[in-house]
Amino acid sequence: MAPAVLVSGGAGYIGSHTCKCLAAAGFLPVTLDNLSTGHRWAVKWGPLIEADIADRAVVMETVDRYRIVAALHFAAHSLVGESMRDPLKYYDNNVTRALAFAAALIDTGIDQFVFSSTASVYGMPVHLPMAEDHPTRPINPYGATKLAFEGALRDLQGAYGLRHVILRYFNAAGADGDGEIGEAHEPETHLIPNMVLAGLGAGSVLDIFGTDYPTPDGTAIRDYVHVGDLAQAHVAALRHLLAGGESLTLNVGTGKGLSVAEILAKGAEVLGHAVPHRLSARRVGDPPSLVADASAIHRRLGWEPRWSDVDTIIRTAAAWHSSQRGAGKAG
Ligand SMILES: NC(=O)c1ccc[n+]([C@@H]2O[C@H](COP(=O)([O-])OP(=O)(O)OC[C@H]3O[C@@H](n4cnc5c(N)ncnc54)[C@H](O)[C@@H]3O)[C@@H](O)[C@H]2O)c1
Ligand SMILES: O=c1ccn([C@@H]2O[C@H](COP(=O)(O)OP(=O)(O)O[C@H]3O[C@H](CO)[C@H](O)[C@H](O)[C@H]3O)[C@@H](O)[C@H]2O)c(=O)[nH]1
Numbered sequence: 001m002a003p004a005v006l007v008s009g010g011a012g013y014i015g016s017h018t019c020k021c022l023a024a025a026g027f028l029p030v031t032l033d034n035l036s037t038g039h040r041w042a043v044k045w046g047p048l049i050e051a052d053i054a055d056r057a058v059v060m061e062t063v064d065r066y067r068i069v070a071a072l073h074f075a076a077h078s079l080v081g082e083s084m085r086d087p088l089k090y091y092d093n094n095v096t097r098a099l100a101f102a103a104a105l106i107d108t109g110i111d112q113f114v115f116s117s118t119a120s121v122y123g124m125p126v127h128l129p130m131a132e133d134h135p136t137r138p139i140n141p142y143g144a145t146k147l148a149f150e151g152a153l154r155d156l157q158g159a160y161g162l163r164h165v166i167l168r169y170f171n172a173a174g175a176d177g178d179g180e181i182g183e184a185h186e187p188e189t190h191l192i193p194n195m196v197l198a199g200l201g202a203g204s205v206l207d208i209f210g211t212d213y214p215t216p217d218g219t220a221i222r223d224y225v226h227v228g229d230l231a232q233a234h235v236a237a238l239r240h241l242l243a244g245g246e247s248l249t250l251n252v253g254t255g256k257g258l259s260v261a262e263i264l265a266k267g268a269e270v271l272g273h274a275v276p277h278r279l280s281a282r283r284v285g286d287p288p289s290l291v292a293d294a295s296a297i298h299r300r301l302g303w304e305p306r307w308s309d310v311d312t313i314i315r316t317a318a319a320w321h322s323s324q325r326g327a328g329k330a331g
Helices: 013-024 056-066 080-085 087-108 141-160 191-199 227-242 260-271 295-301 310-324
Strands: 004-008 028-033 048-050 068-073 112-118 163-169 171-173 206-209 224-226 248-252 277-280
Touching: 004 013, 004 056, 013 028, 013 068, 013 227, 028 056, 056 068, 056 087, 068 087, 068 227, 080 087, 080 141, 087 141, 112 141, 112 227, 141 163, 163 227, 171 191, 171 227, 191 206, 191 260, 191 310, 206 260, 224 227, 224 310, 227 248, 227 295, 248 295, 260 310
Parallel strands: 004 028, 004 068, 028 048, 068 112, 112 163, 163 248, 171 224, 206 277
Antiparallel strands: none
C-alpha cells in the first residue's frame, strides 16, 4: 500500500502540483483543505478532506484513518499586500491555526513535517544572492508570520522531536507540463499569470508596480521557480525525512533574478505579441530584489531545477490559461 502523507492546502496552486508529484513518486497524498482559496477540481491524486487545519478532531481522525506517515503544510494566506492591510488574518491562519495543526499532529505521533516558507522572511536584501544565513528581517506581516512559524518549528523539534524541512520558496510560477492543473487565484495578484492573462486579452492591462527601484532597469527583481520543480523539492524533502534525515532550512530558487521589465519582454516573445501594460506606483511591502543562493538544497537534497527557465515558465502558464478560457476554472 502506498504510504499516505497529509497535505494541508493540497487544493491550492503549489499543493496540488505537489500532490501530482507525490502520487508519481509512490505516495498517497491526502489533502486537508478548507477551499478558502483552493479548488475541489485541483484535488485529483488522492482524497480531499474538506476542513480547516485547526480542526483538531478531523486532523486526528484523518491521520488515524489513512495511517499518515508525514505532513506537508502548504495551507496559509500568502499575499504580501493583503497582509499589510489585514495582519490579524495572517497571524490567525499562518501562526495560530498552523500551531493548532502541528499540535494535533504531534499528539498523533507524527514527527515528520515539511513547511512552505518564503523568501519574504529575509526582508530587504543585505547582499544578493541570499543564502539561508542571510539576516531575516521581514518587511511585511506575511513574511513575519512565516518566520514566526519557522521559529516555532525549531522549538517543537527541541521539545517533541518534530523533524522538519523548512522550504523557503522564491517566486513560484508556471503550470503542470501536462496541462492537468495550473494557477487559479481569485483575484490573481501574481506577476506571471497577470501578464499572461493581459497578453491573452483575458485580464486587465498589466500594472508594472514600481519603476524607481535601485535595480538596473528600475523594476523589481525576483527569482522565479517552476511549480513542477518546487513540487520535486517537496518529494526530495519528504524522502530525506523518511530516511531519518535531520531538520533542514533550505531556499528553493534558481539563483537567477529577472526584473519585471525582463519578464514582460520575455512574455511578448513567448506569446508572439506585445503585452498591454502601464507603469504604476510601487506596491506596498514589496522589496526591490529577491534572488536565492540555492546551493544548499542541491548539496543536501540533490535538487536541481529542470523546468525553471523563463521560457518554460511562461509557456506552461500560457498553455494553462489558454485552456481555461471559457472552461470556468481560471482566467
Ligand atoms: N505562490 C508563491 O509564489 C509562494 C512563494 C513562497 C511561499 N509560498 C507558500 O506556499 C504555500 C502555498 O501557496 P499557493 O500559492 O499554492 O497558495 P494557494 O492559496 O493557492 O493555496 C493555499 C491553500 O491552502 C488552503 N487553506 C488556507 N488556509 C487554510 C486553513 N486554515 N485550513 C485549510 N486549508 C487552508 C487554501 O484553500 C488553498 O487551497 C503557502 O504557504 C504560501 O505562503 C507561496
Ligand atoms: O500585476 C503585477 C503583479 C506583480 N508585479 C510585481 O512583480 C513582482 C512579483 O510579484 P508577485 O506578486 O508575483 O510575487 P511576490 O514577490 O509579491 O510574492 C510571491 O513570492 C514571495 C517570495 O518571493 C512570497 O512568498 C509570496 O507568497 C508570493 O506571492 C513584484 O515586484 C510585484 O510588484 C507587477 O509589477 N504587476
